[in-house]
Structure formats: C-alpha cells, structure tokens
Amino acid sequence: MPKTALITGITGQDGAYLAEYLVKQGYVVHGIKRRSSSFNTDRIDHLYQDPHTENRNFILHYGDMTDSLNLTRIIGDIQPDEIYNLAAQSHVKVSFDTPEYTANVDGLGTLRILEAVRMLNLISKTRIYQASTSELYGLVQEVPQNEKTPFYPRSPYAVAKLYAYWISVNYREAYGMHVSNGILFNHESPVRGETFVTRKITRAVSKIALSNQRELYLGNLSAKRDWGHAKDYVRAMYLILQQEKPSDYVIATGVTTSVREFVRLAFASIGVDVVFTGEGLKETAVITAVDKSLFCQKVSEEAYDKFVKRIGEVVVGVDPNYFRPTEVDLLIGDPTKSKTKLGWEPEYDLHALIEDMMLGDMILMKKEDYLMKGGYRVLNYFE
Ligand code: NAP
Ligand code: GDD
Numbered sequence: 001m002p003k004t005a006l007i008t009g010i011t012g013q014d015g016a017y018l019a020e021y022l023v024k025q026g027y028v029v030h031g032i033k034r035r036s037s038s039f040n041t042d043r044i045d046h047l048y049q050d051p052h053t054e055n056r057n058f059i060l061h062y063g064d065m066t067d068s069l070n071l072t073r074i075i076g077d078i079q080p081d082e083i084y085n086l087a088a089q090s091h092v093k094v095s096f097d098t099p100e101y102t103a104n105v106d107g108l109g110t111l112r113i114l115e116a117v118r119m120l121n122l123i124s125k126t127r128i129y130q131a132s133t134s135e136l137y138g139l140v141q142e143v144p145q146n147e148k149t150p151f152y153p154r155s156p157y158a159v160a161k162l163y164a165y166w167i168s169v170n171y172r173e174a175y176g177m178h179v180s181n182g183i184l185f186n187h188e189s190p191v192r193g194e195t196f197v198t199r200k201i202t203r204a205v206s207k208i209a210l211s212n213q214r215e216l217y218l219g220n221l222s223a224k225r226d227w228g229h230a231k232d233y234v235r236a237m238y239l240i241l242q243q244e245k246p247s248d249y250v251i252a253t254g255v256t257t258s259v260r261e262f263v264r265l266a267f268a269s270i271g272v273d274v275v276f277t278g279e280g281l282k283e284t285a286v287i288t289a290v291d292k293s294l295f296c297q298k299v300s301e302e303a304y305d306k307f308v309k310r311i312g313e314v315v316v317g318v319d320p321n322y323f324r325p326t327e328v329d330l331l332i333g334d335p336t337k338s339k340t341k342l343g344w345e346p347e348y349d350l351h352a353l354i355e356d357m358m359l360g361d362m363i364l365m366k367k368e369d370y371l372m373k374g375g376y377r378v379l380n381y382f383e
Helices: 013-024 042-047 068-078 092-097 099-119 156-175 197-209 230-242 259-268 292-298 301-310 336-342 350-375
Strands: 004-008 028-033 058-062 082-085 127-133 179-184 216-218 249-251 272-277 284-290 314-318
Touching: 004 013, 004 068, 013 028, 013 042, 013 230, 028 068, 068 099, 082 099, 082 230, 092 099, 092 156, 099 127, 099 156, 127 156, 127 230, 156 179, 179 230, 197 216, 197 259, 197 350, 216 259, 230 249, 230 336, 249 336, 259 272, 259 284, 259 350, 272 314, 284 301, 292 301
Parallel strands: 004 028, 004 082, 028 058, 082 127, 127 179, 179 249, 216 314
Antiparallel strands: 272 284, 284 314
C-alpha cells in the first residue's frame, strides 16, 4: 500500500514543492486548499488530476485552518500516515496588521490538527510535521542559532508560531504523539510569494532590465538572512517524518547575507554592477557598469541598447513603509543536527538560488513585456 500524506498549505511555495516530491516518492497526496474567488492553484496545476481519473495520487479538499470541524472530517476520512502542517498566514509584516487572524491560523490552527489526530484515535498511525520557523529566534540570543538557542519572537507571526511550536512539543510529551518541529530558516524559489524580499528583488531586477520598471523600493537593507532553496528544504521535512523518534530540527545553510548584498548579487547575475551610497532613508543603489555579453545572454540585445543609457542612474531606494515595528536583524542557523541525524545536505548555495530565481522571473517578465507590447489584449472590465 502506498503511504498517504495530508498537506495543509498545499497551494503555497513549500506545499507545491513537497507535494511534487511526495508524489515522486510514490505517496498518495491529499491537500487542503482554501476557497477563493479566483484560482489559487497555480503552483500545483501541473499535479492536478481530473476527479474521474482512476487511482488518483493527488487529491484536493476545500478547507481552512480556522475550521475545526472541517479539519477533523478531512483527517478522519483520509486517516493519513503523515500530516505536513504548512498552512499559515506566513508574512511577518502582514501579521502586524492582522494579529488576531494570524494567531488563529498559525497558532490555534496547529492545535486543531493535533486535537483532531488525538480525538480520532490516530496517534499510533499518524506522524505530524509542524512548520516552525527561525523567526522564533527573533532578537537572537546566540549566533548561530541551533535547536537549544532560546526563543525571543519579534512579531505577532512569530508569537503565534511560538505557541504552535510548544503545543506540538506538549502533545508529543503528553500523549506520545509522533510530532516534530522543523525550525526552517528562510527558503526561497522561483515560486516564492511575490511580497517576500528575495522575490520582490528578482522580479524587480528582471523588470528594470527590460525597462518596464524604473526603481525598486525596499525597507531595511541591513537585515541579514540565512537563505536556502525551498526544493532542498522540503526534502528535510520528509526526512524528519521518516525518523523513528520525533524531534525538532534546525534546517539552514549556515551562511547569512544582507538584503543589500542580495540586491547586488541579483543585478550581478545579469551583468549589472550596482553600488550603494548614502545612509538610512537616503541610501540608494546606482548602476555603475554593464557587462554587454552577460546582459545580452541573460536578458536580450534589444533590452541592452535601452538599459546601457541608464548607467549612473538610481535603481534602488529606501521606503520606510516597508520597515517593521520590531525587526529581526540577523538570522544564521547551525544545521549540525540535521546533517548528522537526518543526513540532510542542501544542494543549492545562494548563487545557485539567485540564478534559479532570476531565470524564472526573466522568463515571466519577458512574457509580461510581450503582453504589454500588445501581444495580448488585457480584458478591461470597466470598458
Ligand atoms: P506560503 O507560500 O505563504 O503558503 C502558505 C499556505 O498556507 C498557502 O497554501 C495558503 O493558501 C495557506 N493558508 C493560509 N491561510 C490559510 C488558512 N486560513 N487556511 C488554510 N490554508 C491557509 O508559505 P510557505 O513559504 O510555503 O511556507 C510554508 C510554511 O512554512 C508556513 O507555515 C510558513 O509560516 C512556514 N515557514 C516558511 C519559511 C520560508 O522561508 N518560506 C521559513 C520557515 C517557516 P493560499 O494559497 O490560498 O494563500
Ligand atoms: N518583505 C519585505 N519587503 N522585506 C523587506 C523589504 C521589503 O521591501 N525590505 C527589506 N526587507 C527585509 C525585512 O525587514 C526582513 O528583515 C527581511 O528583508 C526578510 O523579509 P521577508 O522576505 O519578508 O521574510 P521574513 O524573514 O520576514 O519571513 C520569512 O522567513 C521566515 C523564516 O525566517 C517568511 O517566509 C516567514 O513565513 C518565515 O517564517
């Protein structure tokens, strides 16, 4: 019999990569998606199977992390071997605007899953992965951060995730449940949500190169993150649930980089040198040189002729609207435990990650460029 997995948050970045990975491992994958007024399944459309297909191995259910009855019914119907609880309001800045909702989904949502498994007498059958986060370390008490580093959350998101972390540990200890926390550091990809900083940068750099955007505005350029690739990180989730005993693991690359440096590397990947000058709100990045052959190879010859005229111009500025009321300045993980106990090794370093993201966004933005130039007439509802 193939194993059965249930993924909450299957329409998100990690959900999509994990679903693809588990299907390849021979699992029957069930996912919970929210009802929305427009399609929200872009990332998993390639896995979709018509409901009339026999022996489907990819099945979606409508549901919501705020709806206990719905979650309990789905878990009872499927009786999964593994649950990957990835659903969350996952944007840190947005959590300051929607703190109650974030607590409900990210904190109580986890409790709902744990209670459902307990009430349905699935404790001995179902293993649970909880999507914990390096945001728990917040105002870091130790550098680098490992499984024993004390937590100091700095946002409603991180506080909600702190509850989820500890309620998972508590159910493990109180009821002997196979529940594990993956304390994942930032991980990105070509399908990363567009408002997280890496994707915001790779999209903007692609558009700027094609002359469809003049400037990119960011918040705190000095924040440092330990960035990995989502493809590597979903493999770690799977490995965590294959362990005989449940435990908590840091998943990270062990390398940290500033937002400012990420911007510089994204431009450099298409042959553009930018230099940052000024301080605080007045800090900007200016184009200083363009490598013609790399730019033509990665963008296009047509775009080069226009872009080269922008040498000396500002392409990045600071907008305080993107600052957070309380910031997490530095994250860097120590993945020793996951490397030794899980045998986990990331395949992507930061350069490979940026190459992958830039390639994806350049293809996407060239398509948009084509559409903007009249390749397709955009429907206007108010015409
Ligand atoms: P993401 O792209 O924002 O995906 C979040 C998923 O949760 C989406 O499928 C979303 O549905 C779903 N969701 C949100 N609210 C829901 C609700 N009320 N009910 C049901 N589903 C809901 O996030 P991600 O980057 O894949 O991250 C996956 C998980 O890992 C999250 O829990 C996140 O907090 C955590 N995490 C992420 C990172 C990272 O760097 N990516 C690091 C550490 C931990 P829609 O598609 O409909 O919005
Ligand atoms: N989003 C965003 N937009 N962030 C910016 C910007 C901007 O314009 N300018 C600077 N930043 C800084 C943020 O202040 C933060 O310090 C850093 O870039 C990273 O921000 P995000 O990409 O939004 O990610 P995050 O670190 O806050 O949260 C992500 O990683 C966590 C794991 O550490 C999310 O995926 C969380 O769900 C996840 O738990």
